[in-house]
Amino acid sequence: MAKTYVSTTINGESSEFLCETQQTLLDVLRDVVGLTGSKEGCASGDCGACSVILDGRLVCSCLVLGVEAEGKTVTTIEGIANGEKLHPVQQKFLEHAALQCGFCTPGLIVATKALLDENPNPTETEARYWLAGNLCRCTGYDKVIRAVMDAAAELRGETVG
């Protein structure tokens, strides 16, 4: 079967690749482009470990076809930090010990960024419901939510130094 040529922007950089029509964006990111930060936990859109931001919208990349990325912008976990400087969400996850095995962490961080881009001042309940699509089996979500609320406060400029 002939592959499709796709031209897209990934983490701010132009990217082009060939992929099969049936390949998901997740497969393409991991196996074709080489960005393995997004993870496969279920391949059916139920766990959120593959979360990316597609044209500003939080999606499960396992539910998007690689060819759908044509002409769009994709943000993956690899694009969250600013070069060497961690994003406040990443930093807060570390400070709050909001990860144990770290497998769901990329998806959670991307989903958190998407949350705070849309709603910079979420309540705890709003944060929990937004992140309900990101399964974590290790943490029980407690420290994750604390990290999210703290990162939100910092991004709003509210954190006391």
Added chain:
Amino acid sequence: MNYVDSGLKVVGTRPIRPDGADKVTGRAVFAADTRAPGMLWGKVLRSPHAHARIVSIDTSKAEALKGVLAVVTAADFPDIRSEEAFVGEGPMNFRDLALNCMARDKVLYEGHALGAVAASTQEIADQALALIDVTYEVLPHVIDVEAAMAPDAPILHDDMFTGGVDPKPTKPSNVAKVVTFKKGDIEAGFKEAEVIVEGTYTTQPVHQAYIEPHACLATYAPDGQIQIHSSSQGHFMVRAYTAKLLGVNLSDIRVNPAEIGGGFGGKTLVYLEPLAVMLSKKSGRTVKMQMTREDVFRASGPTSGAWMEVKIGAMKDGTIVAAKQVLKYQAGAFAGSPIGPGCMCGFAMYDLPNVHVVGYDVVSNRPKVAAYRAPGAPITSFAVESLMDDLALKLGIDPLTLREKNAAKNGTKTHYGPTHQNIGFTAVLAAVKSHPHWKTPLKEGQGRGLAAGFWFNIGGESSASVHVNEDGSVTAATGSPDIGGSRASIGMMVAEVLGVPATTVRTIVADTASIGFTHVTGGSRVTFATGMAATQAAEKVVEDLKRRAAQKWDIPVEAVEWKDGAAYPAGSNAGAFEPLDLATLALKAARTGGPLIAEVSLNAQGAGPGFGAHICDVTVDKETGHVTIDRYTAIQDVGKAIHPSYVEGQIQGGAAQGIGWALNEEYIYNAKGQMENPGFLDYRVPVASDVPMIEAVLVEVPNPRHPFGARGVGEVPIVPPMAAIANAIRGATGVRLPDLPMSPPKVRAALDARK
């Protein structure tokens, strides 16, 4: 050396974990993130039937498909004779493990592997699977434990005769063994009792549900050298099991520990590795395999489902005088449910004069069970702690008081024999009593539940090496895969001994060829046993540093002391020398004897048991049966929290798994014995909106057998939640739910039945 009472500078603080940056940027490498040039994709053919004889397998069409480079079946693997070994977690029968990885003659559950292919793309591999022709003779199957014990039940193994029964049976059975524990005189106990309560309980099998599916890469080189890259709870276990199943030398296998995305006991054995190696051998290429989420549910070990009967007799003042339990645990397709610990843990928290516990290990046509966080204990405690609550109600005694009255203390003889020493249960109960949650008034319609839990924790073999690099920075290497932040706590213990900041020490997980043998990351053992090895290695390095300082100053080594990362003359008599810090001594290491390194391998004994108690407030929606957890407090004796954040994390995570076990998780089977919910949509684990903040309260009763007083913490927290929630539901509604999960339809039905 024991640091329990000394002023600690690093241990007990909360530094950022050394592998943190990798984990939050997506750089950390899990097994499925690895690729190799020319690698093939391996896929597994799995049985669609719950129980069937394999009449024939024809792989010729699959082999002929363009792009397929290897196909394997049981014929490609040695026929292992039965042999028990304790290398992973729990006794493992290698014959059963081999058959579980690749069925021979019979398939015993839907999802049972019976063939595998390796092809150049995943699509071709899938097509190849479809081309393997299998003729099955479908047999009647049995799923539930009681049905499997019935006299006319379909028999899984013709050579299974119930162990622990005298005289030895002549007819094969699905009951692998019976175990019994007795203390005192149970009949006399119940005669004496003034109040007796009893109950029958069932639990469903639940999966560990780690978010990362099993994955590995394997390369078989032409000279027989095997490289495996695998996500597991123990790369030495992977090496040992793979070597055993393939009949090769351990030294011919090198296993690289990839980061692991959750295990909870489910990755303390192998499924894919032996297949990947054989496919690599046949194809001459590296083979990568990863389970789909469906495969994980259909074919990897959940924990047992169970049927239990409990009877407790007490005096009117609450003193328990008799306790009896019958447990029937489901082992899946092969023997080996955690029935032993199940029998031991239910009453382990209490001081009871007369106890009788009988347990059955029962096979049925389901995936072979694997360890799941305190294996056996959460199940038995669901029953015992629910009945304790009913007893408290019947006696008119507060449930906390009932536990205090009967609590095991130092010197309490357990019903399985040994006497408890250095335990913290009374401290935990005292912490419940003084916690604001216990005193907070309940709102209208709310119920509160209390339940306690126990787990042994284990020690075992660990190796650790500490290297002081030429610039004075330190590398600590261990053989323990890091599932929950253990790199941080290991590094902190080393830093404490060396007297340097935590950031000076970089902790890594070394492969099987680069560090001494280390038992799996499980059993709540890493901070205890690997921490002990790392601490001793650091102490050896300190002795070496003192020797080198003494040499430089030309004074006896007894006149040197080490503190805050430097050698000092011990007292003014020793001489007025400037301190020599780690960097200075490291720079001159070559001249003073060579590299500054120590490695320690040990078999740690003295792992102290852990006790916990959880308080849970719930609201029950009477229309939908939905249970909301309003407040949750988990109190546990942790010995000494090396890195408190990760200790809290273990408690919160274990509690959350218990909440899922209590309220939603179960396998749903159709009439053919096939799983209908092998995915996260319908196998419902807790999500962020299902749970409130989980307050973890760390009680510290130091374990005198660990240099820093640490106890294992990871497993205890999953033991109390189910009963805590069941008791809270009873408090809220007056209805006792004895069957798990307490999902909305069941809760609603129970509320309706009461009317």
Added chain:
Amino acid sequence: MPTVVLSSGSAGQSFTGGQTEFEVEATNFRRLVLELERRFPGLGKQVEESMAIAIDGEIFQDAYAAELKPGSEIYLIPKIGGG
């Protein structure tokens, strides 16, 4: 001579005909195993491979050198794994 109790009623009992308490002349776990094997062929192997020993409440697994003192409370229980 320390007294040893076989705690898990089933696994060991099939070798001993139901007896669960023994006086043994053994100063460590390995010697205990050897003596049990001598008295009840098959039992020593069973104990060594699938049981742990609790001495005065402390559980030892795979420890030949675990010391048995005359007054010690000694129990043989199933080996403990974990998850």
